[in-house]
Amino acid sequence: MKVDFYTSKREYEEHKQEFDNAVISVMQEGISTLGKEVTDFEKSIEEFTGAKHAIAVASGTDALILTSDILGFENGKEVITSPFTFLASTSCITRRGGKPVFVDIDEETFNIDANKIEEKVTKNTVGIVPIHLFSQMADMDKIMDIAGKHNLRVLEDAAEGFGMRWKGNGSEYKHSGTIGDFGIFSFFPTKTLGGFGDGGMIVTNNDELARLARMYRVHGASKKYHYEHIGYNSRLDTIQAAILQVKMKYIKESIKKREIVANWYFDRLKDCQELKFATLKGEQNPVYYVFNILTEKRDELGEYLKKNQIQFSIYYPIPLHLQRCFSYLGYKKGDFPVAESICERILALPIYPQITEAEVDFVCETIKSFFK
């Protein structure tokens, strides 16, 4: 049996008529950048996440770049973040000369170890970029405490965090991205809320930050041809917005399905001594965007899965402090032992709402036969 890591085809078939109508109606209405579909979609995101403002942009990467600029991550100012993430979480800090300062991750959650943040705060520190990876949010209670104490800006990279909600010691659940000064989501196709191409969203509860984000998305213009800042051309495409709006109708169901699939994996693999899983920490509602296993024999298992036509992914094979593009920061192997060790042992299994129980069975049987 061939098992895809992800395919958009099944979901398209499920709601074919609605997707077709959404795309065709944008074309029938005539071209309109940042059209009604974009505004409608922004409203849906505000409603779903509880954010006061949602500003749609061209990608999650752009959302990080615009917000980093606005928050003043520049000119040698230090921003504390995790080395175990996708490149874009850190490259955004460096665009205008900000300096990423890495902190190792929690061995059990794979998110930034919030207990190690405060010792890295200096008089040059201006911000923290926590990343909500795979299935759960970073410890936002501790992060917001430190930020408050040292007057730091918090940019939540919630590219993978759509649907995740944090309660911690608070009184209510708050959606990822809505706790810090800014949060961002990615609508890259594989993401929990993915389009049929690129897309991203900035969320904030701050009116002034929202006003700036709307300006930065259109070259920093306050009105047409009046530029207050040097911004970008980064609009969410109207066709993508129309597609994403269809997917919003089914988002709760999709998130629930991911949980069901994750539980299939947990049930079938829990007795496999050679495997470890992430542990959920803090009062929060996880969303299973990625389902990871840890094993000492990661590369051999990967080869075996490939031979059996099971696709998988490695998030992430190399931590960012060891990437050549960041060598100027002066980090070396051994600086973040937890992140380095996880990079060698982690492997992501296929998970998406339309994967079947038979496929998950086959993946789990194959894994067990490898360890036999």
Ligand SMILES: *Cc1c(COP(=O)(O)O)cnc(C)c1O
């Ligand atoms: C996907 C992702 C991004 C980038 O989003 P794009 O929409 O692909 O630009 C940023 N950060 C993390 C953690 C991601 O997983």
